[in-house]
Amino acid sequence: AQSVTQPDIHITVSEGASLELRCNYSYGATPYLFWYVQSPGQGLQLLLKYFSGDTLVQGIKGFEAEFKRSQSSFNLRKPSVHWSDAAEYFCAVNNGNQFYFGTGTSLTVIP
Amino acid sequence: SQTIHQWPATLVQPVGSPLSLECTVEGTSNPNLYWYRQAAGRGLQLLFYSVGIGQISSEVPQNLSASRPQDRQFILSSKKLLLSDSGFYLCAWAGTDYNEQFFGPGTRLTVL
Numbered sequence: 001a002q003s004v005t006q007p008d009i010h011i012t013v014s015e016g017a018s019l020e021l022r023c024n025y026s027y028g029a030t031p032y033l034f035w036y037v038q039s040p041g042q043g044l045q046l047l048l049k050y051f052s053g054d055t056l057v058q059g060i061k062g063f064e065a066e067f068k069r070s071q072s073s074f075n076l077r078k079p080s081v082h083w084s085d086a087a088e089y090f091c092a093v094n095n096g097n098q099f100y101f102g103t104g105t106s107l108t109v110i111p
Numbered sequence: 112s113q114t115i116h117q118w119p120a121t122l123v124q125p126v127g128s129p130l131s132l133e134c135t136v137e138g139t140s141n142p143n144l145y146w147y148r149q150a151a152g153r154g155l156q157l158l159f160y161s162v163g164i165g166q167i168s169s170e171v172p173q174n175l176s177a178s179r180p181q182d183r184q185f186i187l188s189s190k191k192l193l194l195s196d197s198g199f200y201l202c203a204w205a206g207t208d209y210n211e212q213f214f215g216p217g218t219r220l221t222v223l
Contacts, residue, residue, distance in 0.1 A: 036214075044155075046212075099203075101155040103154035104154050
């Protein structure tokens with residue numbers, strides 16, 4: 001069965017510091033992978049997605065993610081975090097007509 | 112451009128009362144539609160998805176039901192709400208290529 005694991009429930013970083021959010025997936029074939037961000041009380045917004053090709057994908061708001069097949073990972077990174085990046089982040093994998101989400105990582109940014 | 116609407120935005124209901132949440136999509140045809148529930152501090156739980164009018168797949172057996180009376184309308188219902196039904200309900204749609212899901216703004220449901 002397909003599954004997505006986000007091992008970090010909560011992460012705190014200082015503004016200006018680098019960020020990496022971890023995501024591991026379990027899937028039989030090459031998956032479609034996604035990162036979404038959710039601000040409090042809002043819906044989810046797509047940050048970036050990977051289908052094929054270059055394993056380093058660029059997204060909105062300065063985020064990027066790297067697909068590593070050997071590690072079954074799709075970690076999200078940002079070189080310098082801004083206070084407005086504080087939110088909940090979800091990794092997801094697509095299997096046909098269904099999308100499977102991780103439990104999310106809550107990001108706190110301290111000044 | 113495509114947009115997705117959900118209403119109401121917030122709802123407070125007593126235990127045992129009925130529920131109807133509505134989701135509509137504009138700017139696309141034959142979307143795949145989804146209902147998720149997000150409990151406090153938890154991830155997204157897929158409740159129902161639909162690939163067409165009248166076609167509903169249930170992921171989690173519970174006292175909720177879904178219907179799709181029109182191509183771009185998706186309704187989540189309950190005859191009698193439970194305390195455990197409280198949460199944040201998100202509607203989403205995806206195109207036939209499933210290369211992205213687009214989410215609505217959500218409905219915050221509190222059952223007292």
